[in-house]
Amino acid sequence: MKLKDTGLSAEELKAIVDKYMVETYSRFDFIAERAEGMYLYDEKGVAYLDFYGGVAVNSAGNRNPKVVEAVKDQTDDIMHTFNYPYTVPQALLAKKICDTIGMDKIFFQNSGTEANECMIKMARKYGVETYGPEHYHIVTAKNGFHGRTYGALSATGQPDNACQEGFKPMLPGFSYAEFNNLEDFKSKVTDNTIAIMIEPVQGEGGVHPATQEFMEGLRKLCDERGMLLLLDEVQTGWGRTGSVMAYMGYGVKPDCVTMAKAMGGGMPIGACCATEKVAKALNSGSHGSTYGGHPVACAASLASITEILDNHLSENAEEMGAYLRERLAELPHIKEVRGRGLLTGCEYDIPIALEVKWACFRRHLLITAIGDSTNRLIPPLTLSKEHVDQAVETMKDAVAEAAMKYEEENMRKSA
Numbered sequence: 001m002k003l004k005d006t007g008l009s010a011e012e013l014k015a016i017v018d019k020y021m022v023e024t025y026s027r028f029d030f031i032a033e034r035a036e037g038m039y040l041y042d043e044k045g046v047a048y049l050d051f052y053g054g055v056a057v058n059s060a061g062n063r064n065p066k067v068v069e070a071v072k073d074q075t076d077d078i079m080h081t082f083n084y085p086y087t088v089p090q091a092l093l094a095k096k097i098c099d100t101i102g103m104d105k106i107f108f109q110n111s112g113t114e115a116n117e118c119m120i121k122m123a124r125k126y127g128v129e130t131y132g133p134e135h136y137h138i139v140t141a142k143n144g145f146h147g148r149t150y151g152a153l154s155a156t157g158q159p160d161n162a163c164q165e166g167f168k169p170m171l172p173g174f175s176y177a178e179f180n181n182l183e184d185f186k187s188k189v190t191d192n193t194i195a196i197m198i199e200p201v202q203g204e205g206g207v208h209p210a211t212q213e214f215m216e217g218l219r220k221l222c223d224e225r226g227m228l229l230l231l232d233e234v235q236t237g238w239g240r241t242g243s244v245m246a247y248m249g250y251g252v253k254p255d256c257v258t259m260a261k262a263m264g265g266g267m268p269i270g271a272c273c274a275t276e277k278v279a280k281a282l283n284s285g286s287h288g289s290t291y292g293g294h295p296v297a298c299a300a301s302l303a304s305i306t307e308i309l310d311n312h313l314s315e316n317a318e319e320m321g322a323y324l325r326e327r328l329a330e331l332p333h334i335k336e337v338r339g340r341g342l343l344t345g346c347e348y349d350i351p352i353a354l355e356v357k358w359a360c361f362r363r364h365l366l367i368t369a370i371g372d373s374t375n376r377l378i379p380p381l382t383l384s385k386e387h388v389d390q391a392v393e394t395m396k397d398a399v400a401e402a403a404m405k406y407e408e409e410n411m412r413k414s415a
């Protein structure tokens with residue numbers, strides 16, 4: 001749908017949003033009408049360079065032609081049936097994913113948070129049925145992020161964050177340990193702990209990659225204590241960090257892993273994969289979803305992951321990610337550039353991340369801010385060096401502008 005076909009002006013459309021929608025988002029002030037490859041276009045046809053990727057979703061490129069074709073083909077045949085009959089896209093996608101990432105079983109959901117609900121439920125049921133009714137405790141990482149439904153929110157170790165404020169009490173059965181601190185994780189494990197759950201790279205928490213020793217240490221700890229290693233790869237999965245799944249890059253296999261975002265190529269889908277042993281916990285009637293495994297979303301997902309695999313986009317993420325980090329180090333006020341593949345964070349020595357985000361937007365570059373001092377860059381994995389150069393040059397101006405504003409503000413306050 002395009003604005004010109006509605007008879008409304010942009011301001012009138014935004015007024016409708018203000019009047020009728022529950023607004024929890026701080027929006028970029030433009031109407032996204034069209035997308036292609038590395039760019040979004042507004043209602044006037046202005047192009048925005050996309051280092052946001054629909055929040056790490058459009059990894060195979062915005063509106064990837066193969067994904068679009070798959071959606072069109074599938075809608076011509078059947079759109080929705082619920083999960084009683086078999087459908088072709090579901091079966092083919094299940095096989096493709098499990099074979100590619102070395103997992104035995106998959107359960108389809110509609111989003112990242114739901115995928116994590118499934119993983120938490122699977123682990124808790126496995127624990128209770130294997131070891132007894134008290135065995136449902138899970139240790140997760142401080143500063144992690146797992147979603148906004150109650151199980152996933154309770155697993156999110158950010159008690160002071162707006163996403164938890166006003167929603168307490170959280171679900172019992174979770175404790176939180178310092179990310180990348182194996183000793184702290186060990187100290188939080190009790191006789192009733194059934195699993196450890198982390199993101200291989202904390203995305204929303206500021207782009208903090210797990211160290212190799214930490215990942216290996218958690219696997220060993222889980223093996224020694226009969227616990228499960230649960231990985232949330234909603235953001236890191238399907239090429240983002242330079243390997244198909246981030247765990248494949250670490251060479252550390254989890255018992256369960258979740259995915260969403262890039263998996264769907266722009267259609268809403270998520271999934272939880274598990275080894276046979278753990279997956280068995282979910283049996284007939286114990287879990288379900290009206291839309292989970294939706295034929296159109298599965299067809300899109302099959303096309304999206306096939307594009308990611310066939311075009312070696314994880315390799316491009318590795319190469320371009322290294323180049324991006326190298327170039328970001330040239331920005332003024334850089335304290336640290338972190339990341340893995342194309343999940344990139346740049347932290348400044350002053351709290352200007354939000355201002356940098358808006359200054360980039362005014363220059364038609366889309367990036368995110370996480371916290372006061374860190375910008376996150378999560379572009380489609382199809383990008384080239386030219387896109388990196390264009391983004392970094394824009395950011396140089398944006399950082400200079402934001403830093404000047406910050407310094408002027410400080411001078412005003414101290415005058």
Ligand SMILES: Cc1ncc(COP(=O)(O)O)c(C=O)c1O
Binds near residue numbers: 055145203236
């Ligand atoms: C690591 C991680 N887990 C879970 C989620 C929640 O996914 P969704 O917004 O699809 O529910 C996100 C979203 O950003 C995420 O980054």
